[in-house]
Amino acid sequence: MTNDLADVNERVAEEWTSETTPGERVRTVMKRTYDPQSVATIAERALTSETTARKHLGVLAEDGVVEAVSLPDTRGTWYKRSSRSVVLERAGQILDSVDVETLSERVTELRETVREFEEQTGAESPRAAAIAGADLDSAAMTEWQTTRRNLKLARAALALADATDAVEGDTGTTEHGDPAGVIG
Template identity: 45%
Template sequence: MTGSTGPDEFDDVNEAVGAEWEDETTPYERIRDVISRVHTPVSTDAVADTARTSPKTARKHLNTLADEGFVTTDTGENGGTTYRRSPESLVVEQAADIREHVSTEELITRVSEMREHISDFQAEYGVESPEELLVERTNQTLSEAAATHDDLDPETLQEWQTTRRNLAFANAALSIATAERFVGDESRPNGSTLAQ
């Protein structure tokens, strides 16, 4: 087989891409990029290795990102500090993305539709959340070993959970839009509603 790429050639390509990334970015930018994709706690050494920097530099920038609220810190199994992307920064990022791509009017319509969809789930299954539905069905299964009941469709649960999550992000985006409007009002001379 001629023309096949061997493992060494892939290593060379990966190294070249990594070296280019290192040349074109600062350690802070690389560390922020690495941690932006981390949702489980990681050590300073792991971040430093991936970001192509020293553990000391990584720790300094991770602490800065923690002060900024971009990451949260935890204590790892061995007592060392671990870092992960903060849930708050994820919500703000997602809400900002929604605001960029969806008008406020369209967002209000979508929020209303998602609320109706969730209400339909609640009415159909007689519970407030997909988690309660799972508990209820598990309890039914345990108490009625021989009884027949409808199997719970995993796609329905997933749809309910996804709709609920999307509604939370949409509500966050609407809240940001409202806050931005008030900030805009306050920045105008004599525009404060409290002063009137």
């Protein structure tokens, strides 16, 4: 049985390497890497060399997909998925699952729930409420934190929808190549 699994794993690995580029494999690995990983670990998971992985990680870092981090008591640069990349992906998933009008209504509901927690505790955040000794049980605190996070993600999704609409409606660039004068 162990031999059968090894054979299957080997065939899957061969198929993955034959059907994808090293860059695609590094990107795929990093989409699932939230804790810092060494280049050697990422290269092993992506079925490529450390040199190739390092090259593609540099590109992904420039694009904001990953963050390079230095950890105490470790050698070299380690990488993890960037928070910005996670937020952008989640915002996209939200837009894929709900229309903008419904999302706008949900933002209003979430905002009202957050406002109710703030009024109930006299604090602007769950952390501030905990520090002030607000009378909320752990379930209510968790609900407040979750609602705040969901509100932020929903707002990010609306902003992404708005930016996407703006980009689709404006294909011009400035004389310096700056898209629509964004840089200045």
